[in-house]
Amino acid sequence: MTIREKVFSIILKSFKRHGAEGIDTPVFELKETLTGKYGEDSKLIYDLKDQGGEQLSLRYDLTVPFARYLAMNKISHIKRYQISKVYRRDNPGRGRYREFYQCDFDIAGHYDPLLPDAECLKIMYEILSELELGGFLIKVNDRRLLYGILATCGVPDDKFRTVSTVIDKMDKISWDKVRREMIEEKDLSPEIVDRLGEYIRLNGGLAVLEHLCNDSLVSQNTMAMEALSDLKLLHSYLEIFGVADKVTFDLGLARGLDYYTGVIYEAVLLRGPEEPHNVPDNDTDKIAGFGSIAAGGRYDDLVGMFDSKGRKVPCVGISIGIERILSMAERKAEESFKNIRTTETQVLVASAQPHYLEERMRLITALWSSGIKAEMLHKKNPKLLSQLQYCEKTGIPLVAIIGEQELRDGVVKLRDVTTREEVNIPREDLIKEIQKRTS
Amino acid sequence: MTIREKVFSIILKSFKRHGAEGIDTPVFELKETLTGKYGEDSKLIYDLKDQGGEQLSLRYDLTVPFARYLAMNKISHIKRYQISKVYRRDNPGRGRYREFYQCDFDIAGHYDPLLPDAECLKIMYEILSELELGGFLIKVNDRRLLYGILATCGVPDDKFRTVSTVIDKMDKISWDKVRREMIEEKDLSPEIVDRLGEYIRLNGGLAVLEHLCNDSLVSQNTMAMEALSDLKLLHSYLEIFGVADKVTFDLGLARGLDYYTGVIYEAVLLRGPEEPHNVPDNDTDKIAGFGSIAAGGRYDDLVGMFDSKGRKVPCVGISIGIERILSMAERKAEESFKNIRTTETQVLVASAQPHYLEERMRLITALWSSGIKAEMLHKKNPKLLSQLQYCEKTGIPLVAIIGEQELRDGVVKLRDVTTREEVNIPREDLIKEIQKRTS
Numbered sequence: 001m002t003i004r005e006k007v008f009s010i011i012l013k014s015f016k017r018h019g020a021e022g023i024d025t026p027v028f029e030l031k032e033t034l035t036g037k038y039g040e041d042s043k044l045i046y047d048l049k050d051q052g053g054e055q056l057s058l059r060y061d062l063t064v065p066f067a068r069y070l071a072m073n074k075i076s077h078i079k080r081y082q083i084s085k086v087y088r089r090d091n092p093g094r095g096r097y098r099e100f101y102q103c104d105f106d107i108a109g110h111y112d113p114l115l116p117d118a119e120c121l122k123i124m125y126e127i128l129s130e131l132e133l134g135g136f137l138i139k140v141n142d143r144r145l146l147y148g149i150l151a152t153c154g155v156p157d158d159k160f161r162t163v164s165t166v167i168d169k170m171d172k173i174s175w176d177k178v179r180r181e182m183i184e185e186k187d188l189s190p191e192i193v194d195r196l197g198e199y200i201r202l203n204g205g206l207a208v209l210e211h212l213c214n215d216s217l218v219s220q221n222t223m224a225m226e227a228l229s230d231l232k233l234l235h236s237y238l239e240i241f242g243v244a245d246k247v248t249f250d251l252g253l254a255r256g257l258d259y260y261t262g263v264i265y266e267a268v269l270l271r272g273p274e275e276p277h278n279v280p281d282n283d284t285d286k287i288a289g290f291g292s293i294a295a296g297g298r299y300d301d302l303v304g305m306f307d308s309k310g311r312k313v314p315c316v317g318i319s320i321g322i323e324r325i326l327s328m329a330e331r332k333a334e335e336s337f338k339n340i341r342t343t344e345t346q347v348l349v350a351s352a353q354p355h356y357l358e359e360r361m362r363l364i365t366a367l368w369s370s371g372i373k374a375e376m377l378h379k380k381n382p383k384l385l386s387q388l389q390y391c392e393k394t395g396i397p398l399v400a401i402i403g404e405q406e407l408r409d410g411v412v413k414l415r416d417v418t419t420r421e422e423v424n425i426p427r428e429d430l431i432k433e434i435q436k437r438t439s
Numbered sequence: 440m441t442i443r444e445k446v447f448s449i450i451l452k453s454f455k456r457h458g459a460e461g462i463d464t465p466v467f468e469l470k471e472t473l474t475g476k477y478g479e480d481s482k483l484i485y486d487l488k489d490q491g492g493e494q495l496s497l498r499y500d501l502t503v504p505f506a507r508y509l510a511m512n513k514i515s516h517i518k519r520y521q522i523s524k525v526y527r528r529d530n531p532g533r534g535r536y537r538e539f540y541q542c543d544f545d546i547a548g549h550y551d552p553l554l555p556d557a558e559c560l561k562i563m564y565e566i567l568s569e570l571e572l573g574g575f576l577i578k579v580n581d582r583r584l585l586y587g588i589l590a591t592c593g594v595p596d597d598k599f600r601t602v603s604t605v606i607d608k609m610d611k612i613s614w615d616k617v618r619r620e621m622i623e624e625k626d627l628s629p630e631i632v633d634r635l636g637e638y639i640r641l642n643g644g645l646a647v648l649e650h651l652c653n654d655s656l657v658s659q660n661t662m663a664m665e666a667l668s669d670l671k672l673l674h675s676y677l678e679i680f681g682v683a684d685k686v687t688f689d690l691g692l693a694r695g696l697d698y699y700t701g702v703i704y705e706a707v708l709l710r711g712p713e714e715p716h717n718v719p720d721n722d723t724d725k726i727a728g729f730g731s732i733a734a735g736g737r738y739d740d741l742v743g744m745f746d747s748k749g750r751k752v753p754c755v756g757i758s759i760g761i762e763r764i765l766s767m768a769e770r771k772a773e774e775s776f777k778n779i780r781t782t783e784t785q786v787l788v789a790s791a792q793p794h795y796l797e798e799r800m801r802l803i804t805a806l807w808s809s810g811i812k813a814e815m816l817h818k819k820n821p822k823l824l825s826q827l828q829y830c831e832k833t834g835i836p837l838v839a840i841i842g843e844q845e846l847r848d849g850v851v852k853l854r855d856v857t858t859r860e861e862v863n864i865p866r867e868d869l870i871k872e873i874q875k876r877t878s
Contacts, residue, residue, distance in 0.1 A: 001461035017807055019814035019835075021781035022440035026538050027466070027524065047488040051528060079782075079814075085466065089490060099465050111817030119817070126807070240800040242808075342460035343518075361679040368456055368565070369681075375458035375518075378550030378558070396458075 002340055003329050004322075007131065008083060011103045011320060014126045015081035018119060020105055023080045025065040027087075031055040033306070037064050039258045040165055044088040058087035062104040063259070063299065063317060070108055070313055071306035077109025077313075097323055106317030108303070114230055117263050117298060118237035120318045124267055124294050125243040127320060133328050135270035136293075138243075139203070139250035142231055143260050143297070145212075146200075148224025149251065152217045153196040155188060162186060164254040167200055171252070171268070175201060203250040206235055212251075227262070234263065255297060263316070264297035269328070293328075294320040341395040346373045346438040348396050350388075353403045354381035363402060363412070370431045374400075391417045397438060400430065441779055442768050443761075446570065447522060450542045450759060453565045454520035457558060459544055462519045464504040466526075470494040472745070476503050478697045479604055483527040497526035501543040502698070502738065502756060509547055509752055510745035516548025516752075536762050545756030547742070553669055556702050556737060557676035559757045563706055563733050564682040566759060572767050574709035575732075577682075578642070578689035581670055582699050582736070584651075585639075587663025588690065591656045592635040594627060601625060603693040606639055610691075610707070614640060642689040645674055651690075666701070673702065694736060702755070703736035708767070732767075733759040780834040785812045785877040787835050789827075792842045793820040802841060802851070809870045813839075830856045836877060839869065 034045055034057050046058040059065050062082050070078070083103045090098055105123055107116035121138060128136045146167075150160050166181050175197060182193045199218075202208050212218050213228050231249060238244040255264045268291075296318035303313040333340055349364045351357075357380045367374040375396065377387055384401075391399055401413040401422075411424040414433060425433050473484055473496050485497040498504050501521050509517070522542045529537055544562055546555035560577060567575045585606075589599050605620050614636060621632045638657075641647050651657045652667050670688060677683040694703045707730075735757035742752035772779055788803045790796075796819050806813040814835065816826055823840075830838055840852040840861075850863040853872060864872050 001463060004463075005461070013810075016783050017810065017812045019782050019784040019812060019833075022444070024440060024443075027526070028538065047490060049486040049488045051486060053528075087466070089492075099467065107817070109817075112819045115817035115819075122804075122807075237800065240797055241804050343458050344455050345458040358679055361676065365561075365680050368561075371452075371456065373456045373458065378546070378548075378554040380551045380554075394458075 002342055003333055004326060007322060007325060007329055008103075010130045011127055011322075012081070012083065014123055014130065015103075015105050017126075018079070018105070018123055020079045020081040023066075023069070023078075023082055024084065025059070025062070025069050025082070027059055027085070028056045029059055029065055029068065031057045033057075033068050034060055034064060037257070037259055037302070039161060039256050041088075041256060044090055046087045046089055059084075060088060061086050061257075062102050062319065063106070063257075064302065066104070066106060066108075066317075067259075067299070067302040067313075067315065068306045070303045070315075071311075075108070075313070079105075079107050081105045101322040103320040103322055104317055106315055108313050108315045110314060114234045114237060114263075117234055117316045118241060118243075120296060120316055121234075121238060121247065121265060122241045122243050124265070124296070124318050124320075125241075125246055128246075128267055128294065131325060131329070133269055133293075133325065133332075136246060136267055137270055138247045138265055138267045139253045140231065140234070140247055140263065140265045141250055141253035142227035142263050143255075144223045144262060145227035145231070146251070146254060148221040148227065149199045149218065150196070152221050152224065153199065154192045155196065159186060159188070161258070163188070165256055167252055168254040168256055170200070200252040203248050203252065205244075205248065206232070208249045208251070209235070230263065255295065259299040259302045260297040261300045262298035265295065265318075266292040267294040268292055291324065292321070293324050294318060343375075343394060343396075344373050345375050345394065345396045347375075347398040347400050347434050348387060348391050349374055349376040350382075350384065350399050350401050351403055352384040352401060356402060357381070359402055359407065363400065367400075367431065367434070372431060372434055388415075388417070398434060400434070441781055442772055443765060446761060446764060446768055447542075449569045450566055450761075451520070451522065453562055453569065454542075454544050456565075457518070457544070457562055459518045459520040462505075462508065462517075462521055463523065464498070464501070464508050464521070466498055466524070467495045468498055468504055468507065470496045472496075472507050473499055473503060476696070476698055476741070478600060478695050480527075480695060483529055485526045485528055498523075499527060500525050500696075501541050501758065502545070502696075503741065505543070505545060505547075505756075506698075506738070506741040506752075506754065507745045509742045509754075510750075514547070514752075518544075518546050520544045540761040542759040542761055543756055545754055547752050547754040549753060553673045553676060553702075555755050556673055557680060557682075559735060559755055560673075560677060560686065560704060561680045561682050563704070563735070563757050563759075564680075564685055567685075567706055567733065570764060570768065572708055572732075572764065572771075575685060575706055576709055577686045577704055577706045578692045579670065579673070579686055579702065579704045580689055580692035581666035581702050582694075583662045583701060584666035584670070585690070585693060587660040587666065588638045588657065589635070591660050591663065592638065593631045594635065598625060598627070600697070602627070604695060606691055607693040607695055609639070639691040642687050642691065644683075644687065645671070647688045647690070648674070669702065694734065698738040698741045699736040700739045701737035704734065704757075705731040706733040707731055730763065731760070732763050733757060782814075782833060782835075783812050784814050784833065784835045786814075786837040786839050786873050787826060787830050788813055788815040789821075789823065789838050789840050790842055791823040791840055795841060796820070798841055798846065802839065806839075806870065806873070811870060811873055827854075827856070837873060839873070 031047060038060055045060050048056040062084060083101060085099055086102050087099055124138060147160050150163060155163055163186055166178055166186060170178055179193050182188045183190055209228055209231055218224050235244060238247055253264060253266055298316040300312060300314040304310045349360045351360055360376050364374050364376050397417055399415040399417060401415060406413055410427050412427060412430050413422050414425045415422045470486060477499055484499050487495040501523060522540060524538055525541050526538055563577060586599050594602055602625055605617055605625060609617055618632050621627045622629055648667055648670055657663050674683060677686055692703060692705055737755040739751060739753040743749045788799045790799055799815050803813050803815050816829060836856055838854040838856060840854060845852055849866050851866060851869050852861050853864045854861045
């Protein structure tokens with residue numbers, strides 16, 4: 001929880017720095033709201049039992065509920081964040097959970113092209129940098145470019161989605177296997193697959209986009225050329241935002257979800273101890289086998305699906321998967337220090353003698369009312385040793401000790417748990433002293 | 440969300456000031472875990488559809504999952520907080536929701552009597568005071584006292600729970616109606632009910648406890664006398680903690696949940712604009728018709744129910760119902776100021792002339808990297824007027840304006856949105872100036 005709070009606070013700070021307001025949507029959605037939005041993964045949606053009333057499901061992500069919320073409340077522009085849990089009937093294990101937090105940031109509304117998209121990538125970059133998880137890479141593609149290339153290579157329209165799902169596996173299995181699956185399971189001819197393979201294995205910087213613009217096949221596809229022009233504009237914005245060095249255009253990035261309509265992106269962590277300064281042209285072998293830790297894209301048609309008049313609100317967003325980041329952060333934290341404190345208590349109010357319960361209670365009341373984080377043992381007459389041991393176990397740095405002598409002298413004996421040093425502090429200076437020592 | 444965050448932060452601060460660590464339990468529990476813990480309200484539990492796998496339900500509160508967690512992880516003492524959502528198949532309306540936050544604080548473990556209980560009430564007092572919702576009252580009773588009185592009055596054992604449910608309605612309906620329900624629906628004789636009425640309508644300070652101790656019937660019931668002795672000790676602790684002035688012992692407080700075994704309590708808001716200094720002996724007519732906003736009690740047997748060896752871990756806790764507090768806080772906020780800001784943006788980066796998109800992007804990048812919360816319109820060439828209107832609408836206090844002249848002079852024109860005052864600030868002083876003006 002302690003690490004979790006730190007990670008959340010970094011994410012939240014970035015979201016707020018970019019002027020987002022928080023909104024909260026219910027964990028339930030009507031089953032029909034979620035139907036047909038997630039492609040093959042729809043089978044992982046949790047349904048509630050029919051106990052009378054509507055057919056409800058648990059939210060699968062924060063994007064579809066957000067779009068439904070915009071349509072219902074007729075909101076035409078907003079910059080929002082949401083940090084909430086989502087639910088999937090998945091087999092838990094290796095960074096996969098049934099219940100996990102997503103941290104989403106979205107910009108909805110009609111704006112000049114690619115400016116909101118660039119800000120989303122800037123936020124992704126900021127957060128991943130500030131989390132100090134090591135090197136990372138943001139892969140960028142565009143659904144229109146991918147579908148344009150599929151069309152160009154001769155893949156029939158009705159196979160775009162199912163073929164995209166296979167393409168998405170390229171970061172986990174070899175091209176040979178992907179190729180075989182396309183031929184054997186998706187019934188594509190080897191010629192089509194090989195032609196496709198020439199494109200979707202491309203990745204790199206601006207040069208890749210230029211290369212495709214000049215490609216004799218791709219340049220004939222209007223949709224692909226639109227996407228390429230947008231990606232070039234996006235790249236120029238990312239350069240100004242100081243983000244371009246972590247971005248690679250990856251033609252093999254497909255993203256499984258149905259609702260994306262334009263730019264799509266996904267962040268992955270890089271292997272190895274040192275962060276590379278430049279992104280090499282082919283770097284898939286440097287990616288840690290960890291899956292994506294943040295992803296998103298543009299979904300211009302989703303709000304319209306929930307609007308009775310079909311009014312569209314263009315949207316673009318990012319979603320940060322906190323669980324994988326947390327397991328990374330926890331591993332790092334464990335390496336760097338043994339005991340992570342689970343509380344923030346500044347001082348334990350203690351006594352060396354019996355019968356000082358009421359005095360301890362009076363002192364702790366004064367500390368609490370000054371905002372000091374303080375504990376006392378819930379024992380009438382605890383031994384001093386057990387009070388000190390409690391501090392060592394839980395990491396409380398100071399002990400405020402009172403007894404007959406201290407009460408008579410109007411002082412409190414303040415003990416530093418680590419150095420074992422003890423100083424008598426006048427009662428009236430105690431709060432300042434504790435604040436000074438624990439700030 | 441803005442008000443919500445402020446309320447959460449007050450609650451969280453108090454929990455941490457008392458040395459609690461945060462834990463997070465899953466939203467799902469096995470259906471059997473929740474069965475038989477909530478009395479009549481069990482019908483409000485949400486069950487998941489059987490899609491293969493275990494029979495799951497959504498958590499109904501945070502207490503039962505916490506007890507299950509302690510038993511599973513063999514934790515024998517902990518001071519924990521949890522702020523999470525719970526789910527109930529209730530009819531929404533008037534402060535009732537299907538999905539709402541609970542803010543729980545619990546102390547588990549074997550300690551000297553009533554010390555943890557007193558700390559829980561202290562926290563309840565702190566939070567309700569700091570939230571500044573107006574006058575409040577904490578009603579305190581003890582399950583053992585209630586059951587002792589039921590026994591003393593001749594209510595049969597097997598009717599304790601169902602009669603308690605009726606007693607719990609006393610703050611909503613008149614005694615006459617409660618009396619009739621006990622006689623007509625619970626089959627109690629009018630003599631028993633009238634005898635009972637003499638006790639359960641009692642409420643007040645320490646005098647009520649003394650009165651009961653000297654009562655010829657009650658003083659013969661061991662369980663009731665144990666409870667009375669505990670309540671007196673509790674009262675002495677609450678006096679030291681400076682909390683006793685808000686506490687009233689209320690013999691008609693029953694609390695519906697099955698799992699309480701000792702002290703129980705519930706906080707209610709008082710009607711009227713001014714906070715009463717003293718709690719009058721009978722003050723039920725001063726209570727706002729709002730229901731309880733915080734409640735809790737001691738549940739010593741719940742952890743044992745989940746432990747394979749039945750090992751008990753005594754627990755006491757509070758649960759703060761945030762939704763009613765939020766609707767109060769929102770009403771107050773609306774009264775005191777018209778526009779609640781939903782974002783924290785400090786400055787809008789703007790330009791009065793066209794073709795300064797890239798310059799705006801460069802400036803905002805610098806601001807973001809210094810931690811300034813900044814926005815810019817996602818338009819290539821927005822009008823100055825629409826940029827200023829955006830600030831007025833969203834409450835952004837400052838505008839950083841750049842144009843040809845400013846760039847040439849190495850300055851930024853900083854405009855105060857409210858006063859419309861404009862000052863040229865050297866680029867290198869801009870961040871400090873923004874921080875100074877918005878701190």
